[in-house]
Amino acid sequence: MQFDPASKKLRIDAAELCHTVVNHASIDRRAAHIRPDDGKVDELLEHQYGTNYHPKQELCRTVSRGGLFYEIHATADGIARASGKTTVCVNRLFGDYTSKLDADRTAETVAFAALLAYMVAESEMLGTIAFRITFFHNSRDKSVIEKSFSRRELAEAVGRLLDLHRPFAALEAERLCVRIPNCKTLTFPYPEMRPQQRDFIVETLRAIGSGKKALVEAPTGTGKTAAALYPALRALGAGMIDKIFYFTSKNTTALAALDAARKMSDKTGIRAVHITAKERICPVKLRDPMKCTPEVCPRAKGHFGRVPDAIADLVGAARIYDADTIADIAGKHSVCPYELSLDLSEACDLIICDCNYLIDEAAYFRRYFEPGASDARYVFLFDEAHNLLDRAKACxxxxxxxxxxxxxxxxxxxxxxxxxxxxxxxxxxxxxxxxxxxxxxxxxxxxxxxxxxxxxxxxxxxxxxxxxxxxxxxxxxxxxxxxxxxxxxxxxxxxxxxxxxxxxxxxxxxxxxxxxxxxxxxxxxxxxIDPSELLAKKTARGRATVFFSATLTPLDYYATLYGAPDAAKLKLDCPYDPANLCVCIMDKLSVRYQYRSQSAAAVADAIMQTVSRRDGNYMVYFPSYAYMTEVQTLFKYKYPHIRTVVQAKEMSEYARRGFLDAFRAGARTALVGFSVLGGIYSEGIDLVGDRLIGSVIVGVGLVQPSDENEILREYYDDKYEAGREYAYIYPGFNRVLQAAGRVIRTETDRGVIVFIDERYAEPTYKELMPAQYRTAKFVGDTQSLTAVLDRFWADK
Ligand code: SF4
The missing domain is CATH 1.10.275 (Fumarase C; Chain B, domain 1)
Incomplete structure (x- = not known):
């Protein structure tokens, strides 16, 4: 659908028009809609009508209704002319499970056939015309609906159809006449724009303007959500793009994006939706999504017939659609909230969703990213982009x-x-x-x-x-x-x-x-082993892509793996006062696999010395559960008065929350959380202020050797002569940086990070260290460590 505000003309496809407003179908996962085998169907009909059958007829007609001009386009499967009678033919081919399905879809197909018949009757000035709908069930069976109408009857039916579509046309008119012009003049919606945000914004605008890709490493506190969304909305206002896709797999990040969108919507009226995973938003809580059938789920039965009213309610009630808003209205209209959010996305300027909706072959948004779709004008914003590699491999x-x-x-x-x-x-x-x-x-x-x-x-x-x-x-x-x-x-x-x-x-x-x-x-x-080409193909569905995260080190590694070797790369400085962070490296202690048992006591002492310098909550990250358990057992034995919480391999939702709840603000004694690198507490948790005042990171995060990782090593040795780096060092070090990033979350946070391992003194790791950790003090023993920590805590 395209609307031209100057001429008040709405260009729309006939099938889209009927699908939007005359669709009474149920949600049915069993529905295997087989595309018509055009050649065979045409052969059959040619045989029936002889040379009077003309397949694939392009139609176009402009109809005026309610002050708007609808320019309707369609392709008729065929038009038959015989003995002064004109028949518009519509053919549908379905799989074996069809009887229920056909009944549900008949109304939409009849409306489509009537619209086509009207367009032909008008252009050929026919008094009467027929349509013939043939449902091919399989190679043997078919059923037929054939009806004749006067041109006047058809004109009345088409008028009613356009009236039903009016709210959707109004939405498109609002997008072009209100939201887009407002985005053009949008000012940054926060009182202050940090220098790092300015650089991020400029890089994003440059990527969208040139239709390219960019990678941005933006440390915690940069305000990356606003810095990514603001330029995208400006580009929307400038007419460079039609929609923004903000990809994130985390609910907290999605909510932050919705919050930023809300602020920007106050000034522009933009509409934004968060597509929540089906398992989370489904009210029926069916364990198996394959049970989304009208027999099992009451919401699935006749769902699509109730969607237009539900969407009208939603667009009238709000502009920012979170899971609760969608669930409320879905409940009121008894529709599936998940499917409703997908349809609602078409009325939105910003879609916040998991990256699977773009990259997964089975789950991608067909309505937006079908291969061969015409010049898609989207921008893709990948938040937490360091996770994309694992997601792509899983997909x-x-x-x-x-x-x-x-x-x-x-x-x-x-x-x-x-x-x-x-x-x-x-x-x-x-x-x-x-x-x-x-x-x-x-x-x-x-x-x-x-x-x-x-x-x-x-x-x-x-x-x-x-x-x-x-x-x-x-x-x-x-x-x-x-x-x-x-x-x-x-x-x-x-x-x-x-x-x-x-x-x-x-x-x-x-x-x-x-x-x-x-x-x-x-x-x-x-x-x-290498998703770069597949990701390049997927991101080519948009005009521009920006990958960003607090940890994308080294940028070249992520750029090559994400199929964007020529992307612009930007590393932003940490926005916080460096004096708020004390970083120590204990490089005289080796925690390599073969020395772990010997080093356990020294690591336990280093943890004790760290937490004894100031009461409060600390997290310690280990390279494996086995080593964590060994050190934790020793620590408990040596220092029984220190409170500890320990991450377990399997934890219920309740236990997970309990672990984090132990990290209370205003702690008057020391608490040590024992956890593993790359686990649930090493990224995605936000313990702001004094809920976390220090971390000890044991080891360099090196990925464990395995048969599969050896395959990666060989592949990247061949490709870039960097097998060890690509298979073991870089992905492991990302876990270290994610864990280290838990300590300082806001500009008033203060805290310490102690890295333990001799390998931190090696050039590879020194180079990988981000700028904010490069002033780290190398401390040889616990005495030096306590001296540095005491000075830091005494400073303010
Ligand atoms: S409400 Fe739940 S079970 Fe019903 S169609 Fe939606 S996702 Fe499936």
Whole structure:
């Protein structure tokens, strides 16, 4: 839909118009909408109408209604002219599960056919005209709706259709006539613009202006959310882009973006929505999202018919849409809040969502990012961009476990013979046979269990065919009325198979296959070792992309992995007074793996000395649970009077919160939180003020060696001669920087960071240290450490 304010003309596609206002369908995950095989359908109809059938007719008509001019465009599947009768043909092809689906979709298709018939009747000045809708159910069955109307009847029907669309047209008019002009003159919505924010804003504007990419490392406190959003809104005002996508996987970051948007909306009227994950916003709390069907979920039944009213309510009630606002209105109209938020996004200027909506092959927003979509005018803002690498690898990889298939087959042993179990039996047999690939390096451990691992560098056609056969059988079964007879775990297996198929289809030299054997278990994986090309393709859907985070060191590493080697790179200074932070490096203590037992007592003493200089809350980060437990046990034994909390491998939501709640403001004694680098407490937590006054970071975060990490090392050795850095050092050091970043959260925070390991004195790590830590004091022993800390705490 495009609106021209000067001529009051709205250009719209006929299918979009009908889909928006005459859609009574239910949400149904089983719906497999198969695209019409145009060639075959046309052949059939040509056979029926002979040379009088003219396929693929482009139509355009301008209709005036309520002071607006609708320029409607459409493609008719065909027009048949015979014996003075003109018939507009609309063809729809559906899968096997169709009877319910067709009934739901008939109203929309009838409205579409009537609109097309009206356009033809008007342009050819016909008194009467017919439309013929053919639903092809499969190669044999079809059903037909054929009706004739006078031109006048059709004109009245189209008038009613346009009246229904009026609120949506008004929204587009508001966007162009109010919101965009307001964005053009938007001033920075905070009293002060920090120099770092200014640099960030300039770099973002430059990237959008030139249609390029940028990476920005913006330390905590820069105010990066506003610094990214403000220039994007200015670019919106300048007509460079139509929508802003703000990608973040964290709820807290999404809420911060919504807050900034709220401030900017006060001045511009922009509309922003946060797309909350389906599992979180679903009121029905179905454990399995595959159960989004009209039979199971009352909100799914007839959902789309109630959406226009729900959207009208939402746009009237607010401009910033968080999960609660959407859930309230969705409840009032009994619609699915998740699907409602997706439709609402079309009325918004800013969409805040997870990056999966862009990068995931299975979950991307088809309405915005369909390959081949016309010149998309979006800007992509990736917050917490240091996480994108792991997210991309998770999106593009696949994994199959023989044990999961076996479990399903065992549970269905007594089920009647069926195609799903037959396909899974073949798959199980084949995956088991893959243990042969490890034959050369199988080893038996002391308990008699056999272990093996191997890599596969070629496409496994046989596995692919077996997966496709299972996927077909599972999809057909899930869409059939029989669904529910087999265990629910079928949905999980079907999802895993689909993901694996997608990964295999992407397979090239940036991927590797692996087979791992543990006794009876065989795990086969497709691993994306280098997502750069895929990410480059995905981000090419937008005009410009800005990746930003507090930790993107080194910038070149992230730029190459994100498919943006030529991106502009900006490292911002820390906005806080350096005097508020005391950084010490204990480089005479080695915590390398082979020295850990010897170093445990010294590390426990260093922690004690750190926390004894000032009462308050401290966090200590370890490279592994094993080492953390060893030091914590020793610490408790030596210093039983110091309060401690310890991160466990598995923690309930309640236990997680309890750990953080222990970090209270105004602590009068010392508290030490024992946790692991890269874990839930080393990033994404915000213990402001004196809730955290110090951190001890044990080790340099080096990633643990493993078969898979060795594959990465070899690949990046080949590609950049930097295998150790790419596989072990850089991703590990990012965890260190994230953990260190927990201490100073605002400009009034004061605190200490103690890094422990001899490797911090090596040139590689010295170079990686960000500017705000470069004034660190190298302290050889605990005596020197306490002297430095005492001076710091005595200073203010
Ligand atoms: S409300 Fe929940 S179960 Fe119903 S369609 Fe939405 S996500 Fe699915």
């Amino acid at each position: 593009y990889g696949g994994e199959l476990r023989r044990s999961e298939i076996r479990r399903f087959l065992d549970e269905t042993r007594t089920a009647p013979k069926n195609a799903v179990c037959d396909a899974l039996t073949d798959l199980d047999f084949y995956i088991d046979s893959m243990r042969e690939l490890c034959a050369d390096n199988l080893e038996e451990d002391a308990g008699g269990t056999v272990h093996g691992f191997t890599t596969v560098h070629s496409f496994d056609k046989q596995l692919y065919d077996l997966l496709v056969a299972f996927d077909r059988a599972a999809s057909k079964y899930i869409r059939s009325p029989l669904c529910g007879n087999l265990p629910d775990s079928l949905h999980m297996l079907a999802d895993k198979a689909k993901k694996y198929i997608t990964a295999m289809e992407l397979f090239d030299r940036a991927f590797v296959g692996t087979v791992t054997v543990h006794g009876e278990e065989v795990i086969t994986k497709v691993i994306c």
